[in-house]
Amino acid sequence: MNYQKLIDFSVHPSDLNRFENQWRGLQEYIIDKKLDGVELLIGYDSPSEEIPKEIIKSVHLPFWVTWLDVWRKGGAAANYYFPNVPAEQLQFCCGGENAGEMIATQKKLWEYASKLNPAHAVVHAAHVELEHAFTRDFTYKSTEVLASLAEMLNQTAQEFGNGEPPVPLAIENLWWPGLDFLFPAQADDFASRLEFSNWNLLLDTGHLMNTNIALRCEDEAIDFVLERVSRLSKDIQEKIKSLHLNLSLSGEYQTNQVMKGLPEGWAGLKDTDKYSTTRNHVLKIDQHLPFTSKRVKEIIYEIQPEIVIHEFITENMSEYSEKLDIQMNALR
Secondary structure, three states: OOOEEEEEEEOOHHHHOOOOOOHHHHHHHHHHOOOOEEEEEOOOOOOOOOOOHHHEEEEEOOOOOOOHHHHHHOHHHHHHHOOOOOHHHHHHHOOOOOHHHHHHHHHHHHHHHHHOOOOOEEEEOEOOOOOHHHHOOOOOOHHHHHHHHHHHHHHHHOOOOOOOOOOOEEEEOOOOOEOOOOOHHHHHHHHHHOOOOOEEEEEEHHHHHOOOOOOOOHHHHHHHHHHHHHHOOHHHHHHEEEEEEOEOOOHHHHHHHHHHOOOOOHHHOOHHHHHHHHHHHHHHHOOOEOOOOOOHHHHHHHHOOOEEEEOOOOOOHHHHHHHHHHHHHHHO
């Protein structure tokens, strides 16, 4: 079947510097690997004029991990969760000090994405607090997260003259409270709350696998994805237009970590150290491995995506190419 084949990339220097000629080097890589382009993670500045728009087929918006209390309670919550963050930097953490600033930040990001004329802009649909990434003792249920996310998206869309985002939003599942695709009625309810039409869904296969700590092999993981997708309503299935394609089998690690609880000495860590410790923990959960089994094609046939993004976490382009080649071979 025909679908666009993309790789993930970002505007961060750590990605750009992987190529000697930076953007030109990326273009040459796309051609060499017979790809259609990239999904580009943007930042909070207007996209550089140097970015070759012709290869940007998807944009990933910056995402806020802990935002729901700030949306509901404003400055008091922002000060509680981010006590040492200057006001002008709060947009990086949660969008701003209150709901109004969060909407303004989202509006700006949507406008930046639209400048690159992508098929869509990807939005994470989840909320988690740092400690809860370890303990799973979540403050909010998925239904609460999704209701508030719908409020934010609706109010941001109203900032535009026609009440529609300037670029289609592709709303992505995670394994934290939010859109996880585990309960069909929750996905249907979330969809019913969106008051604009310019949106679709993106299925991240690894994120879905992270919800099942019993998975131990690739066949089990593929079966799980297919089974969960089959349970979704027809309307939701038809809204899934794209895939973040990667494998994650972190169930054993997750099981052991929950038993351990918070890392030793957690309370005494500086905020920056808590973030880096949590990030390392999350990377062990969300493995971003390549599929090796030809059965991965069953997921493609079931979803019928318009876009497939090969999404891996690597140290360099040599490692990325190795993983990309493995997964592309599985899809042939």
